[in-house]
Amino acid sequence: MRHIAIVGSGPAGYYTAEAAIKQWGDQVHIDVFDRLPVPFGLIRTGVAPDHQSIKGVSKRYEATAGTDNVRFVGNVTIGKDVTIAELQDLYDAVILATGAPNDRPLGLPGEQLANVFGSAAFVGWYNGHPMFADLDPALSHDTAVIIGNGNVALDVARILAKAQSEFHGSDIVSHALSALDGSRIRRIVILGRRGPHQIAMTPKELGELAHLTRARPQVDPADLPDAALDEALDPGLRKSVNHLRAFAAATGGADTDDAIDIEFDFFAAPRAIIGEDRVEEIEVERTRLEDGKAVGTGETYRIPAGLVVACIGYQTSRIPDVPFDDRNGRFANEDGRIAPGLYCVGWARRGPTGTIGTNRPDGFSIIEKIAEDMPEPAGKPGRAGFEALAQARAIDYVKFTDWKKIEQAEIANARDGSPREKFVAVDRMIEAAGKDIS
Numbered sequence: 001m002r003h004i005a006i007v008g009s010g011p012a013g014y015y016t017a018e019a020a021i022k023q024w025g026d027q028v029h030i031d032v033f034d035r036l037p038v039p040f041g042l043i044r045t046g047v048a049p050d051h052q053s054i055k056g057v058s059k060r061y062e063a064t065a066g067t068d069n070v071r072f073v074g075n076v077t078i079g080k081d082v083t084i085a086e087l088q089d090l091y092d093a094v095i096l097a098t099g100a101p102n103d104r105p106l107g108l109p110g111e112q113l114a115n116v117f118g119s120a121a122f123v124g125w126y127n128g129h130p131m132f133a134d135l136d137p138a139l140s141h142d143t144a145v146i147i148g149n150g151n152v153a154l155d156v157a158r159i160l161a162k163a164q165s166e167f168h169g170s171d172i173v174s175h176a177l178s179a180l181d182g183s184r185i186r187r188i189v190i191l192g193r194r195g196p197h198q199i200a201m202t203p204k205e206l207g208e209l210a211h212l213t214r215a216r217p218q219v220d221p222a223d224l225p226d227a228a229l230d231e232a233l234d235p236g237l238r239k240s241v242n243h244l245r246a247f248a249a250a251t252g253g254a255d256t257d258d259a260i261d262i263e264f265d266f267f268a269a270p271r272a273i274i275g276e277d278r279v280e281e282i283e284v285e286r287t288r289l290e291d292g293k294a295v296g297t298g299e300t301y302r303i304p305a306g307l308v309v310a311c312i313g314y315q316t317s318r319i320p321d322v323p324f325d326d327r328n329g330r331f332a333n334e335d336g337r338i339a340p341g342l343y344c345v346g347w348a349r350r351g352p353t354g355t356i357g358t359n360r361p362d363g364f365s366i367i368e369k370i371a372e373d374m375p376e377p378a379g380k381p382g383r384a385g386f387e388a389l390a391q392a393r394a395i396d397y398v399k400f401t402d403w404k405k406i407e408q409a410e411i412a413n414a415r416d417g418s419p420r421e422k423f424v425a426v427d428r429m430i431e432a433a434g435k436d437i438s
């Protein structure tokens, strides 16, 4: 029997488990560890709560998790409760699929001011990640600034702009829904250092803004390149730019008293966040493009704002004794190989890029490499060894059947029209699993 430990139960973790079963059939046992008592990583805590059809991909991971070869070992943090060296003693291969859960710092003066957040924290707040459930952002100022020109920036803008009725069918957590109900935000500025042709926003997400009851997306026509230049763009990007052109022509958006302006401020690089204790203004420098790069022009201006959310990317969390690539904020690796018997996949391998599906070929390719590196299992103890360690250390881990109890309780607690009300505290999850929280 071959024994594999996968650390992280997000898309990369479960696609890798699926690939291992394809490769070795019933000759492999896979333990999928997660620091949370609940599986599926960013499918649960990143993907927007009003995009339930995308979250549906977890059904596929459930099919993998439900096979006899695969076990979920939740509420166990690798690097803290169990070391990497211990896992390596027990399993033929250890695969880190821990994602990139930390916000990349902005590196600007004032970023420590209150009500300045990274998107991991802000999204975690409205999506019920236990680490960020208590964030309590103030939504009392009329202007919010979002930094970044990717889909996460659009998710944040959309969540801030939606009317309460538009959350019907979503699983946004109740604490966020009620905070948004009292929100005074009427203007959302999305800052991008470069221009409309350089965005990383997909057409579906951009198009959605035009259909919100309160949102008035706006683009300065002067920021748009000559329309003839759109011909050279990839079809997806061209569609996105078409949406921006429609916003510039003001053909989309709401016309109500409680309208929320969503202004795309292109060629705009944040330089400082200003305020006494809490953010009051953000200083921005106008840029121009030189060889595809944003270069400051020296012209600055300030935007009064009470909330700043930086959606500029993520970093992997370090794990003691695992080599780290500081420059790229992920584990140091060569095509997923870190050291003999130690591998990484998904965002922990390549950084925070691509879609959910991008993690699938990643998982399959790492299993091919393991098969190449270790044609035969080494006779390690695997699960039985982990059971002994868990008993000795009194680690009462959460099994997949326990998670199903948590899930049932979340479904039972759902408000009308919502698929579930997530538990946002680890203790409550453990309790719902019928375990002792002491």
Ligand SMILES: Cc1cc2nc3c(=O)[nH]c(=O)nc-3n(C[C@H](O)[C@H](O)[C@H](O)COP(=O)(O)OP(=O)(O)OC[C@H]3O[C@@H](n4cnc5c(N)ncnc54)[C@H](O)[C@@H]3O)c2cc1C
Pocket (backbone or CB within 6 Å): 007, 008, 009, 010, 011, 012, 013, 033, 034, 035, 036, 039, 040, 041, 042, 043, 046, 047, 048, 051, 054, 076, 077, 078, 079, 097, 098, 099, 100, 101, 123, 152, 155, 317, 319, 345, 346, 347, 348, 353, 354, 355, 356, 357, 359
């Ligand atoms: C806000 C946001 C919205 C997104 N929306 C979409 C979308 O709509 N469509 C789309 O295609 N993609 C979307 N993505 C991208 C998608 O979520 C990622 O491609 C994918 O989740 C990466 O998978 P992963 O398994 O590498 O990491 P993750 O999903 O982050 O999973 C990592 C897992 O590792 C666990 N872990 C971390 N450290 C440890 C440790 N030390 N010990 C044990 N466990 C640990 C974590 O708890 C987590 O469960 C979105 C991403 C974000 C941030």
